[in-house]
Amino acid sequence: MSGRVLYVIACGAPPAREVSTLVTMAQGREWEVCLLTTPMGRRFVDTVALERLTGYPVRSEYKEPGTPDVLPPPDAIIVAPATVNTISKWALAVCDTLALGILVEAIGKRVPVVAMPFTNRAHAAHPAFQEHIGKLRSWGVDVLFGPEVYPLHEPGTGSRYLHLFPWGRTLDCLTHQ
Template sequence: MNTGVLYILVCGSPIARDVGILVRMAQHDGWDVCVVTTPDGRKFVDARALQQQTGHPVRTYYKSPGDSDVLPPADAMIVAPATVNTVNKWAAGITDTLVLGLLVEAYGYGVPIAVLPYTNNVMALHPSLHESLAKLRDWGVQVLYGDHIYQLGGPGQTDRFRHQFPWRRALQAVSDPVRMTSRVEPDVVS
């Protein structure tokens, strides 16, 4: 089964260390997977292992003018883990990283996107995060966030819930966006 090309866009979070789990699941489901990281996201991943796993270079920065694309075009994207910084910049249309540039372009191309924001439970209370997530939902992004999706830890405690990060749910959201739209509930703010 060939599902298409899936971009996994990774931000700077300890959860990023486990992105190989999502890569493996997606490949099992027939996706050709490409990993793109923010500059801080790259600090958490093993780029060499991911390149070996996917067969594609792990991209972090915009290419130089005139350079050809080294990745095939995306048929779907998953942003996981997505930081508060990336979510807020994305909702504002800021493209100061390759990940953000790809997300802004993806909207124009109509590429299905799922986002799994991950932060600590104190930062999650900031109103701008919830405003940004509401914008993304309005734009058709599958936002997987809230206590009904996974729990957040306190500052410095995010690894405590690392094992329950819903990688499979993000994959389902881009594989069958209509089905996931009807199942995903609105944010639950504690």
């Protein structure tokens, strides 16, 4: 491996089922990949298969106090799919999950972060969501969101559009930093 460590954080949304696509693409670009999930994101992934693929445990909870961390520190982070919940809590510096704690800390450490939200038209229309995306962008987070990235869908129909989720754009964004 190249020694470049990428954390991929998958939130609780339908594309998380296919997060191995992003892991494999990143490994093809010589990233050493560690996968983390939000607690809801864990419900969508095959942890056994992903642990085999990455060589690391899939983490979704804080470690026990005093125990060593099993993951190397990240050189970059991709949050995909990122939910409205995660984007909004992150923008408010809420650290109630391991994923959010790492994301909040990443801004302070100036770790490059790319986020690709997956949401429906109704959630995306909430003014706070748009505001939170703007805040994250102003703090240096590359938030890939808008009709040119991924078209919004109607509530309850997201699983029909998984084949359009542009995993590779997140890696392309890291390459251009």
